[in-house]
Amino acid sequence: MVSVETIADRLVEYVARKASGLPVDDIDLHRITGSSRYPIMRKVVNIVVSDIVAIQKGLIRCGICGKGPFTKRGFYLHLTRVHRSEIISMITESYEELAKHYVPPKY
Numbered sequence: 313m314v315s316v317e318t319i320a321d322r323l324v325e326y327v328a329r330k331a332s333g334l335p336v337d338d339i340d341l342h343r344i345t346g347s348s349r350y351p352i353m354r355k356v357v358n359i360v361v362s363d364i365v366a367i368q369k370g371l372i373r374c375g376i377c378g379k380g381p382f383t384k385r386g387f388y389l390h391l392t393r394v395h396r397s398e399i400i401s402m403i404t405e406s407y408e409e410l411a412k413h414y415v416p417p418k419y
């Protein structure tokens with residue numbers, strides 16, 4: 313099975329796109345995470361996205377370092393170039409925290 317760190321690394325662009333308000337496709341998220349980790353990773357992505365973006369008066373600012381305002385594209389580039397390692401850590405930590413308490417649905 314692929315490690316959580318590897319998945320987190322592959323998710324940086326998806327998370328950065330979503331945080332920037334650029335279009336994202338749920339199918340891509342599912343493809344990156346795989347079926348078994350998808351339910352938790354979907355929550356993780358939303359948690360991390362809300363932590364890394366700070367909208368002030370309709371302008372995009374960085375939730376990690378406070379810089380901005382950015383355009384959508386500018387913020388995407390800022391996140392993927394400047395904060396890549398932080399985003400990977402945030403995804404990994406958030407995943408491990410949620411996975412501890414996760415009870416798989418019964419069918």
Ligand SMILES: [Zn+2]
Pocket residue numbers: 374375376377378379390394395
């Ligand atoms: Zn920043």
